[in-house]
Amino acid sequence: MFAPDIILAAVLNGLMTGAVYALTAVGLTLVYGVLHIINFAHGAILTAAMFAAFFAWKIGIDPYVAVFALAPIFFALGYALQRFVIGPSSHGEDRNILLVTLGLSIVIENLLLAAFRSDTRSIDVPYGFSVIDLGFTFLSVPRVVAFAASCAAAAILWLILAKTDTGKAIRAVAKEKLGASLVGIDVAHVYAVTFGLGAACLAVAACLLLPTFYVHPRVGNAYVLVAFTIVVLGGMGSVPGALLGGLFIGVVESLSGLFLGESLGQIGIFLIFILVLLVRPTGLFGARA
Amino acid sequence: MSPLRAYGPILLLGAALASMPFFAASNTLLNAMVLALVIALAAQGWNILGGYGGQFSFGHAAFFGMGAYGTALLQTRFGVNAYAAFAAAVALGSAAGLAIGYLSFRSGLRGSYFALVTLAFAEVFRILANAWPFTGGAAGVLIKLDVRAETFQFASRAVYFWIALGLVVAVMLINRSVERSRFGAWLVAIRENEDAAKALGVDTFSVKLKAITLSAAITAISGAFYAQYFLFLDANIAFGPWISVEALLAPIIGGLGTVFxxxxxxxxxxxxAEITRAVAGRVPGIDLALYGTLLVVMVAFARDGIIGLLTKARARLFGSRA
Structure with a gap:
């Protein structure tokens, strides 16, 4: 067996990864909570954001700086995507939205593949290998930054939802679409804003991932199933559920990687996913079936 | 509908396509046709569950892969006869369908939840097949080249073409008989309104279970034939997302819940896709990007697919009610 030190280190590392997972999942769960659909284009948008961050770095902008530009840009992109593509083309039917977002993910992913080929790209930042010494283990600086920034982004999102008028409108639409439109809320606009917020979360996650990860046209796939798992585990539509679920999944992945080996590390995640879907599809925190 | 009107057009189309190798026998063309027919088979399987039953699976690769790996492994690891392996692989695929269906329909999964759980199963199979030495791991499985009729291997591509066509036509006939049966009517009732169907006394659970089993069996046939034709497969081919996408895309483009x-x-x-490749050259991903665009465009403008467009055009031309 492993010494407690190693296990503790694996748990800490899992928490770091989990925070970024949580951020990708928050975007997904928000969209589900309001639009009641699963956005299958989520992974592809993350990939697009990582490419954007990569090319920002190419022209000399550090990902930690680029995030302040990319988050608004991806908010606008997400808004436009929902308002002008997904909304109109699905005629308000859930089944259609499912197919349209799947179609979009195929388009985005393969256009990136056609444009940049399947090369794996990574960036080389000066702080890439800096570590913090905790005595029994080392924590990589970019991952600590990712952890802190993910928490900050989640807090900002919570403030937007709780304190602003737009946030109130979003929560109103999530609860009762018809009622919200009766009191004068523009539902199509709220849908698009929600989608935009989801995309902005992904842009932030992309900038946080890039210093320690690589970019590849299919890189989003690895994250999107993890994000689905977290969302299902935390309860579809529940933001706190997504945060806790993300941290939990990060730790599970880290530990099953330690005990089962890297190539089977993800199996643990999928088994949790299938189990939760079968046994308790409403998740641990979700109320709605 | 008289049996002649129901089954006649299918046999006619089959006969017309069967004569193709006599006119155009180039290997490239036959190869493209065989691959298209393999996809058609997988899509016919998806269409039973998704088109008639309205249960959209995003993971039909699970069944395709069971068929493909089943055929390949039974032959290479256990020396089973190719035809017996084919049959056993199809049985394995339908068992996988039954199991996944039982688990997910028992828990009442519908819509996006069902799409997600099927996707997850396909991914689990892909990761396992990629890691397990028995399935050849990441290197995949190679069926030994041994061109004899007894090993289900033929020198001529035309033979593969006729076999694939025969399978597609047979499934179309099965499809039509499902359409004309009580079971088919129940399935459509579930698609239109599951709760109403239940209220009218349809045993929705068992109907959906039968549908996914039949659906999985047909898609497994497609996978088994794929393995037998290419004699090579790995986890990303057999359980990869590409086949799940093509299996659902073809019925949506062609016409959901129809035989043709x-x-x-x-x-x-x-x-x-061939035209795009001819025009754009071999840019990776460009054909899939086009598929994705087509999917969005079809959902936006032509929910009933090509069949729907044809019916509408005929109604407009001849003024008949379609």
Missing amino acids: GPVIGALGLHFV
């Missing part, structure tokens, strides 16, 4: 839809969709898609 998946076949027309698959042939049409591959025709378009």
Whole structure:
């Protein structure tokens, strides 16, 4: 067996990864909570954001700086995507939205593949290998930054939802679409804003991932199933559920990687996913079936 | 509908396509046709559950892969006869369908939840097949080249073409008889309104279970034939997302819940993909990007696919009510 030190280190590392997972999942769960659909284009948008961050770095902008530009840009992109593509083309039917977002993910992913080929790209930042010494283990600086920034982004999102008028409108639409439109809320606009917020979360996650990860046209796939798992585990539509679920999944992945080996590390995640879907599809925190 | 009107057009289309190798026998063309027919088979399987039953699976690769790995492994690891391995692989695929269906329908999964759980199963199979030494791991499985009729291997591509066509036509006939049966009517009732169907006394659970089993069996046939034709497969081919996407795309393009839809969709898609490749050159991903665009465009403008467009056009031309 492993010494407690190693296990503790694996748990800490899992928490770091989990925070970024949580951020990708928050975007997904928000969209589900309001639009009641699963956005299958989520992974592809993350990939697009990582490419954007990569090319920002190419022209000399550090990902930690680029995030302040990319988050608004991806908010606008997400808004436009929902308002002008997904909304109109699905005629308000859930089944259609499912197919349209799947179609979009195929388009985005393969256009990136056609444009940049399947090369794996990574960036080389000066702080890439800096570590913090905790005595029994080392924590990589970019991952600590990712952890802190993910928490900050989640807090900002919570403030937007709780304190602003737009946030109130979003929560109103999530609860009762018809009622919200009766009191004068523009539902199509709220849908698009929600989608935009989801995309902005992904842009932030992309900038946080890039210093320690690589970019590849299919890189989003690895994250999107993890994000689905977290969302299902935390309860579809529940933001706190997504945060806790993300941290939990990060730790599970880290530990099953330690005990089962890297190539089977993800199996643990999928088994949790299938189990939760079968046994308790409403998740641990979700109320709605 | 009289049996002649129900089954006649299917046999006619089959006969017309069967004569193709006599006119155009180039290997490239036959190869493209065989691949399109394999996709058509997978799509016909998807269409039973998704088109008639309205249960959209995003993970039909699970069944395709069971068929493909089943055939390949039974032959290479246990020396089973190719035809017996084919049959056993199809049985394995339908068992996988039954199991996944039992688990997910028992928990009442519908809509996006069902799409997600099927996707997850396909991914689990892919990761396992990629890691397990028995399935050849990441290196995949190679069926030994041994061109004899007893080993289900033929020198001529035309023979593969006729076999694939025969399978597609047979499934179309099965499809039509399902359409004309009580079971088919129940399935459509579930698609239109599951709760109402239940209220009218339809045993929705067992109908959906039968549908996914039949659906999985047909898609497994497609996978088994794929393995037998290419004699090589790995986890990303057999359980990869590409086949799940093509299996659902073809019926949507062709016409959901119709007999001809998946076949027309698959042939049409591959025709378009070949043209794109001829025009754009071998840019990776460009054909899939086009598929994705087509999916969005079809959902936005032509919910009933090519069949729906044809019916509408005929109604407009001849003024008949379609």
